[in-house]
Amino acid sequence: MQSPWKQDFPIFLPHAHPHLCYLDSAATCLTPKHVADAMYHYQCYMHANNPKGLYQLTAYLSDLIEQARHKLASFLGAANDSEIVFTRGTTDALNMIAYSYLEPQLIKAKQQEEPSNIVISAAEHEANILPWQRLAKAYGAELRVIPLNAKGVIDLAKYTALLDKHTRLVAICHSSNVIGVNNPVEQICKIARNKNIVTVIDGAQSIVRCDVNVNSLDCDIYTFSAHKLYGPTGCGVAYIRADLLEVMRPYQVGGAASISQHINEDLEQRNPQKLELNTVNIVGIVGLVEAIDYLTDMSSQKLNDYLCNLSAYMHERLNLLPYFQPLFPIQPKQIINHSIACFQLNGLNSQDVAGLLDYEGIAVSVGHHCAQSLHRLLGVDSSVRVSLGIYNDYKDVDHLVSALESAYRVMAV
Ligand SMILES: Cc1ncc(COP(=O)(O)O)c(C=O)c1O
Structure with a gap:
């Protein structure tokens, strides 16, 4: 039986890719018509620049962005709309936090001749390693890595042992893009909270379940990209707790961040706009909001149940x-x-396996999936990754399995 949602994705139409077996949703989710239509409608019929004029279009756009902020705040369970910062995606958000929040902390500690450490896990995407690694090198801080337990999640006892009074930040993924299972984020945040340590959660792979609540997780920062949620690329969100936002300095400076702009004055900066681009990705935000509506209108529980059953079948x-x-x-x-x-x-080369799958119309990821250090830890340099989306069905899994069988038959000689 075909997925009931497949028909929402124009990429499978006869004039596009009707036979595509797309198994790469962890890299990016395909776009439903609802999202593409909303973006098209905005760009064709409503586009202007929101804070710039007094005419009706701009007034409407300011409302649209603030309503989007409100929608995102309630989607994530944030207490205030102003805790929502629009970014260009997860990587952008994590770099922003490194520069806007962590770097000043490291500078201060260094001036006071205190050591610093930053804690990450062994299962991070490079987006959640490199920004911290760069700062650690620049300021002589230690980058501490939490090992995983036998279930592929963060080992809580070892995590706790890594924290001390010099830990400036804990940055971990909610769910790894390689292992896929959820980390015990609530406990991780609680342990850090009790020690007054700031937590940053990379939600790129978990947001798609639409069940994140930053309030119950009690994290300080939560980031994700719209394209991992059936929205567009180049747009994302960082939830940043209000008191933290207050102390953060702008990542980039320019128009929207400031209220007063006299050349010799310090700029007065608005929250959360001080952390956003002068002109935000309005059409991206429109697409993101539509993606959230699309998923929540259909009941995320129903979607999650569907994907859980399909995943169980795939693994089996x-x-x-x-x-x-x-x-x-x-x-x-x-x-x-x-x-x-x-x-x-x-015994087979993963690139060759992925090449043969492509020949069968099956799209998968191959390589280290931006998680080179995890691959190294697991003793491999490359792997094939298949990942499911709501357009997939049992037939796709069967197609994958029979293509792997023929790949093995052809190559394992
Ligand atoms: C866990 C994780 N973090 C961060 C990223 C980076 O996301 P983006 O490329 O949208 O910035 C990804 C993308 O695959 C990811 O899977």
């Missing part, structure tokens, strides 16, 4: 292949949250 079928080697063996109960499988086929 893959695990039956005698030459299937998952990067991280997932326990049966964990399959529930897990729409990603990263693997190698025994």
Whole structure:
């Protein structure tokens, strides 16, 4: 049976890619017509620059952006709309936090001749390693890495042992883009909160479940990209707790950040706009809001149940292949949250496997998926990653499995 939502995605229309078996949603989700239409409508019929004029279009746009902020605040369970910062995506947000928040902390500690450390996990995407690594190098701070336990999630005891009074920040992913299972973020934040340590959660891979609540997670910062949520590229969100936002300095400076602009005066800066671009990605924000409406209108519970069942089926079928080697063996109960499988086929080059899958019309990721250090830790340099979206169905999984069977037949000689 075809996914009930497949028809919402024009990419599968006869004049586009009707036979595409897209198994790369962890890289980016395809775009539903609703999102593309909303963006088209905005760009064709409503576009102007929001804070610039007094004419009706601009007044409407200011409302539109503030309503979007409100929607995002309630989507994430934030207490105030002003805790929502529009970014260009997760990578942009994490770099912004490094520069706007962490760097001043490291400078201060260095001036006071105090050591600093930053804590990340072994399962981070490079977007959540490199900004911290760069600052650590620049200011002589230590980058501490939390090991994973046998289930592929952060080991809480080892995590706790890494924290001390010199820990300036903990930055971890809610869900790894390689292993796919959720980290115990609530406990991680609680442990850090008790020690007054700021937590940054990279939500790029978990936002799609539409069940994040920053209030119950009690994190300080939560970031994600719209394109991992069936929205457009180049747009994302950072939830930043109000008191933290207050002390952050602008990442980039220019028009929208400031209220007074005399050349010899310090700028008075508005929150949260001080952390945004002068002209934000309005059409991207329109697409993001539409994506949230699209997913929540259909009941995210229904979508999640659908994907959980499909994921369980995928893992079950893959695990039956005698030459299937998952990067991280997932326990049966964990399959529930897990729409990603990263693997190698025994003795085969992953690039070759992905090439043969492409020949069969199956789109997957191959390489280290921007998680080179995790691959190194697991003793491999490359893997195939398949990841499911709401347009996939059982037929796609069957197609994948039979293509892997033929790939193995062809290559393992
Ligand atoms: C866990 C994780 N963090 C960060 C990113 C970076 O997201 P973006 O490229 O949208 O900035 C990704 C993208 O794959 C990701 O999976």
